[in-house]
Amino acid sequence: xxxxxxxxxxxxxxxxxxxxxxxxxxxxxxxxxxxxxxxxxxxxxxxxxxxxxxxxxxxxxxxxxxxxxxxxxxxxxxxxxxxxxxxxxxxxxxxxxxxxxxxxxxxxxxxxxxxx
Amino acid sequence: xxxxxxxxxxxxxxxxxxxxxxxxxxxxxxxxxxxxxxxxxxxxxxxxxxxxxxxxxxxxxxxxxxxxxxxxxxxxxxxxxxxxxxxxxxxxxxxxxxxxxxxxxxx
Numbered sequence: 693x694x695x696x697x698x699x700x701x702x703x704x705x706x707x708x709x710x711x712x713x714x715x716x717x718x719x720x721x722x723x724x725x726x727x728x729x730x731x732x733x734x735x736x737x738x739x740x741x742x743x744x745x746x747x748x749x750x751x752x753x754x755x756x757x758x759x760x761x762x763x764x765x766x767x768x769x770x771x772x773x774x775x776x777x778x779x780x781x782x783x784x785x786x787x788x789x790x791x792x793x794x795x796x797x798x799x800x801x802x803x804x805x806x807x808x
Numbered sequence: 809x810x811x812x813x814x815x816x817x818x819x820x821x822x823x824x825x826x827x828x829x830x831x832x833x834x835x836x837x838x839x840x841x842x843x844x845x846x847x848x849x850x851x852x853x854x855x856x857x858x859x860x861x862x863x864x865x866x867x868x869x870x871x872x873x874x875x876x877x878x879x880x881x882x883x884x885x886x887x888x889x890x891x892x893x894x895x896x897x898x899x900x901x902x903x904x905x906x907x908x909x910x911x912x913x914x915x
Contacts, residue, residue, distance in 0.1 A: 727904075737844075737852065737895055737906040753809075753903040787851060793858060794842030794899065798851040 694719035694797050696788045701802030708778050708806070714771040714788030714799060722746075722766040725791040728773045730784035731801075738784075741773060742791065756782075778806045810835050812896050814907035822915045827883040829910045831896035836876050840900035843872055843881045846909075847892045855894075856881065888914050 700712040712728070728741045741762035742751045750762050761774040771788055783806045790797035811834040821827050831841065839859040844852040854863050856872035859879055869884040883890055891914045896907040 736909045737897075739904045739906065742902065742904065751902050791899075793861075794854050794897065795844070795852070796854050796857070796863075798853070800851055 694790065696790065696797055696799035698786065698788045698799045698802040701786065701804045703805045703807065704778055705808050706779060706806055709774070709776045710778065710804060712773040712775070712786055712788075712802060712804075714773075716769045716771065716788075716790075719790070719797075721764075721769040726762075726764060726771045727789045727791050727795065728760075728762060728771075729787045729789050729795070729798075730782075730804075731787070732781075732784040735784075740786075743771070775804070778804075780806050782806050809903055810837060810898050810901060810905055812898055812905055812907035814894075814896060814910050816910060817908065818911045818913070820913045820915050821886050823888060824885050827886050827890075827912060829881040829883075829894050829896075829912075831874075831879040831881070831907050833877045833879070833898060833900075835900075837898050837900035839875050840898055841872075841874070841879045842897045842899065843870075844895045844897065845890075845892045846895065852895065883912075886912075886914070890914070 695717045697715045743762045747764050759777045763772045785801040787801045788799040789795045813832045841859045843856040846852040860872045871882050893909045893911045
């Protein structure tokens with residue numbers, strides 16, 4: 693099933709930037725579309741980005757479009773999320789997720805807190 | 809954007825009871841509907857894919873049905889370990905979306 697391990701979360705001021713990383717292992721990373729999904733404290737799940745297996749296709753919902761950038765390095769089995777112009781409402785646990793048939797593998801999540 | 813509406817929001821259930829969670833899509837999504845279980849302080853876990861397909865390692869008491877716009881997750885003979893929040897998710901069209909969740913509590 694594979695393993696996904698996120699890193700890079702932390703406390704950042706409004707307007708600041710943060711880069712999340714996800715290290716994948718136990719499966720052929722380059723075969724899979726990948727996503728970032730977030731969950732604000734006590735709230736539901738929100739999908740925030742999606743990238744094709746080659747990295748050529750990316751998609752974002754309106755809530756993060758223009759501020760977040762997803763990327764991947766298949767040689768390093770790694771997924772990234774560059775988050776700029778962060779807002780308080782971006783505070784959440786961010787999950788790295790493998791988009792197979794449904795989201796069939798999730799990381800443990802990394803917490804991002806946007807606060808002054 | 810396809811909106812997924814789950815019901816109920818909360819359910820308190822006695823062990824061995826049957827639990828039914830529904831998910832209604834605002835547009836036709838075929839069978840591109842998946843179900844997840846999330847226990848407190850854990851990542852979500854895939855329970856059912858493509859509306860009714862079982863997942864290896866998931867207990868057989870979990871099943872899914874439906875197509876088009878109306879979907880159901882059924883837990884037969886609820887066990888204490890099934891206390892969790894359950895989410896539906898559609899992968900029919902971008903942006904992918906999730907339902908608001910159904911919290912199942914054990915009485």
